[in-house]
Amino acid sequence: MSSAPQPFPMPQEPSDAPPLLELGTAPEEPCLRADAARNRARLLEAAARLIAEHGVAGVTMEAVASAARVGKGTVFRRFGDRTGLLMALLDHSGRRLQADFLGGPPPLGPGAPPLERLRAFGVAVLYRSAEQLELQLAAQPEACRRFSHPATQALRTHVTMLLRQIVPDADCELLAHTLLASLDPALIHHLTRQRGMPMARLEAAWVDLVARVTRTQRPA
């Protein structure tokens, strides 16, 4: 009914740096043609510059295109839509975080006990989102695509893993959803910017939440 035949194959976000793959991370790029790759880089750079100069609102598809000396169609072919472009920009810091909790030093990385890692994880995400809030929010409009995004999936997988080691009897997958929902950028933005809560309070709430959720059942 409402699904047009999609002129472009809707690129699966080729991702500019292939450092780390994991369960639920993006399928690798189909290896772009030389000119395509060059333009992709140009576009990302141009977009970044525009953000720095005029904020996220200044990132108009046409503006990005012309700033990169490229046709508008090219932007859409590469990134699918505005959200795709924004997410591509976000991708970088996402990968860094991922690297940190996959192979970095404890308490975020392996080596510390799961419970401690879970605590550290939330705090890390919390503060990372607190920067780039503008960008994070702008990339959200399609409210449900966020769950399917590879980066998000990776976070969720990680949390699920940790939970399985702590509370094996629970529905860890859904529990992970809940925990991550409480770290949602939109929520953080609302609480800190619109309601003036200090980050410390959010942090404390996260730690408390983890404690509550992982507290093992007490026999009556």
Add this chain to the structure above:
Amino acid sequence: MSSAPQPFPMPQEPSDAPPLLELGTAPEEPCLRADAARNRARLLEAAARLIAEHGVAGVTMEAVASAARVGKGTVFRRFGDRTGLLMALLDHSGRRLQADFLGGPPPLGPGAPPLERLRAFGVAVLYRSAEQLELQLAAQPEACRRFSHPATQALRTHVTMLLRQIVPDADCELLAHTLLASLDPALIHHLTRQRGMPMARLEAAWVDLVARVTRTQRPA
């Protein structure tokens, strides 16, 4: 920089039926002029009809306007933007739910013990959102306005109250945010539609979550 002087005063969502007010519910309407009220009703009716006929995607501002025999500008003056119109449509069922848990029969309404009410609350929201998912999602795009919406605030206030009676020592406000986040329409949509989870599982997870979160601290 980017803030235009807003041609219309951006109406605070007058709400068509003033049944129940509570902490955090919309400020009352400034009482519309006769013609304005008439047009407002027409617009809502037209929008509802369009949804029934062509789905949410068929609700174009222009379509609604002309279906209601009204100018486009009128739609925007009354509802601010598309999201505003959609939220106005959602308002009705929102008020019914609110009535249920404020004054309805137990276990949702007063009379049952707080813990039980909390459980029932989640289940109710869960199933309510499961219908009207289309509409709920369409009304979301501006990801953060959802926290400020009076209806949402009412839900949160209610949950906070219940929590205060169950776990007075916790940061109940943030805990309420977390609980509600796990009932987010976008999340429900993702889990049920995109990942095929049965509602029963979501329901079980909610009950379990409530249990975990409200479990009082066990001394070492």
Add this chain to the structure above:
DNA sequence: AATTTAAACGGACCTTGGTCCGGATCGTAA
């Protein structure tokens, strides 16, 4: 009833996200 004013109206107009397709380019195989 006439006057006045704030509010509402309508629809032309602007912006921007998104689409299409003829033509230019790249990579490859002969």
Add this chain to the structure above:
DNA sequence: TTACGATCCGGACCAAGGTCCGTTTAAATT
């Protein structure tokens, strides 16, 4: 080196959200 098909490019084009402002009208006042 040439030829050829797949891929990519560019920018005209379209739709829909959102804005502006001259005109109309409800309702309060005299």
